[in-house]
Amino acid sequence: MPESVLNPAPIVRALQAAFARGASRRELLDLAARRMRAAGPPYTSVYLYMVHGNDLVLEASDGRETEHRRIPVGKGLCGQAVAERRDINVPDVGAAPGYLACNLETQSELVVLIRRNDEILGQIDVDSDVPAGFSAAEEAAAREVADALAVLL
Ligand code: SME
Secondary structure: OOOOOOOHHHHHHHHHHHHHOOOOHHHHHHHHHHHHHOOOOOOOEEEEEEEEOOEEEEEEEEOOOOOOOEEEOOOHHHHHHHHOOOOEEEOOHHHOOOOOOOOOOOOEEEEEEEEEOOEEEEEEEEEEOOOOOOOHHHHHHHHHHHHHHHHHO
């Protein structure tokens, strides 16, 4: 697989080290958001939405502010991913049915679920100002971070 912009291994190590010294859930989510965004384009903004009943609640983010702090399961790309139990990689948000816009700059979006066995704990949602920002390699790299969070949260 071609190389990804996101290098997940150091992020996973940082999450494990933070967990080992007793970091809170909030600190782990903040760390993941900050370190993923630090990869630079296509990682424009990173949002950690976690499942609370029938809603997704924004628990951490890095990048642009969003007004979408709570999204019902089934709504938007974020809610669709949970309802359909699948990751979603949208190359052109303008053409995506149900897309909830946070700003006019976002061109593409990647949603990767945080799953522990059959349970969906939440998701990493990445907005990109780059059209078709996320290759399959990028998707796989983001999934490694999500899988680490699934174990540590
Ligand atoms: N675009 C998302 C909403 C969340 S913001 O991108 C942070 C969606 O369609 O669900």
